[in-house]
Amino acid sequence: MVVPDLGRAPGSGRAVPTDHLRLLARVARMYHEQGMRQPEIAATLSISQPRVSRLLKEAIALGIVRTVVVLPEGVHTELEEELQRRYGLRDAVVVDTAGATDDVIPALGAAAASYFNTTFKGGDVIGISSWSETLLAAVERMQPKSTQVADRVMQVVGGVGSPDAQVHATRLLGRLADVTRARPIFVPSAGVVGTATIRDALLQDSAVKEVMAQWRDLTVVLVGIGSLEPSPLLLRSGNAVSDADQAELRALGAVGDVCLHFFDAEGAPVDSAFDHRVVGIDVHTFRAVERRVAVAGGARKYSAIKAALKGAWINVLITDLDTATRLTTEP
Template sequence: MSTEHLRLLARVARMYHEQSMRQPEIAAALSISQPRVSRLLKEAVTRGIVRTVVVLPDGVHTELEEELQRRYGLRDVVVVDIEDAREDAIPSLASAAAAYFDATFTGGDVIGISSWSETLLATVERMQPKNTQVADRVMQLVGGVGSPEAQVHATRLIGRLADITRARPVFVPSPGVVGTAAIRDALLEDPGVVDVMAQWRDLTVVLVGIGSLEPSPLLLSSGNAVKQADQEELRSLGAVGDVCLHFFDAKGSAVDSAFDRRVVGIDVRAFRAVERRVAVAGGLRKYSAIKAALDGGWVNVLITDLHVAERLRAEAS
């Protein structure tokens, strides 16, 4: 290649990138055609004369997010910058999740949401009401967990999200956990529950928290935590966390337990069939549960904090 051609490449590149001249202006100044200017700019990139460098702003972790996507086979990752690992992650996670949902709910979705999650409630409270309908239905995935107070929480969460998205709310007319498997089987034949179960097949996105075997302070204080005897059974089976009250072990494999047979909610197969499964979860207390949920393919979109994300990268298998 001649020196003159290289000089022309460099000159066109400088005029466009450093002097902010438009392509028609460059063509006029150099007495060449605009299509040739376009070809020269592309060639300058190909030959390394022009190199694009993206400098990430403070608090933005795009490179880490993309790496976690690749390593865990996820559709998307949002990493929230939290300075102190001991800091309460919920406010920051909720703000980031609210922004994510505001941007990604664009119309026609059938949204499922887990009933008992302080993080999801905080998220929904931060979302802005839409001027147009951006979802068809907002559906409860698990009945109220253990007490009337839990159903009030679920009603508040689902009703608020339905109002924001101008969707129709759909509730599970049942407790989330019942006393025996026989009671659960009878409830699954109730016409109201059957109708909701049929609609779970329409879900396009689910929003969930990831629970650890040890109940959160909120769940513990509410009286809705998994009973001690159930915890002991689950722990003996290797359970480390749950999604929608379906517990899994450290490898992400579902744990077959007596407790699971008493849960009234979406089953594992129907849950996994949903195309977009979004988890909002953070805090190192939940790290083992979060990693297991990713390894087991329970969710394919993760919104988490920087400390959990960095450890996930370091320990990716």
């Protein structure tokens, strides 16, 4: 009886006849290093193509062929996956802002535009916040679609404020509707009104009620994340949080907001007088949207972003490298 010469497969340490290991290595090198197709390998070695396929799979299983993914410069897949794992996100996009600590808007806008271009699908009903400079930067960088990729694009917070801010809100919604070939739907009301009584009356208006009913159809919502200190845009909008409202919100522990709904450091909603004056999507309807995408970054918004993640206000985050690193390394 002839005893076969046995070798050890590098990955498993399993004893395999040396002749078979030699064949596995030869097939693997021909396919992976020399770029030969399976039919060519089969013809060269006088074996069947199905056997070549089986040998290639066996070479991987035995560790003869090992796949190594080398991340290109500027790609942060591992960090994105850690964000998803730590905060239960559906997706995350991390962009290097080239050392910018304050003006991260251009880089975030470009990354968000790319994400929107590839993830909007036919039939989407998209909600969008009216007061985000980062979202406007993203939408302006989007490429117009040749076919319709969204059914409707609608505001989820009232859009009427100062004339300058109204131009911004109209431009944001109109541009997104144009590039996705969707029907634009505006909220015919101010985002913040003087009293809860006025807000309650507006919510009974037939035009406002018609828009509110459509919020239940949303498949994706695009938002910024606000800090307690209003952004320059919100200050100019006529919808800013007053000093008195800020004092109340701060006393209640608020650190940030999504769609003008404020939350504390753990992401729990803060029940304030201000919240009862907001004309916009309610918290329950917002959280029911399948894909809730936030585009936000910068040191000023770190606490608000972290709280929004902890409170599961969003499930997709597009942010900068410094913010993502802090979110995955700080307790």
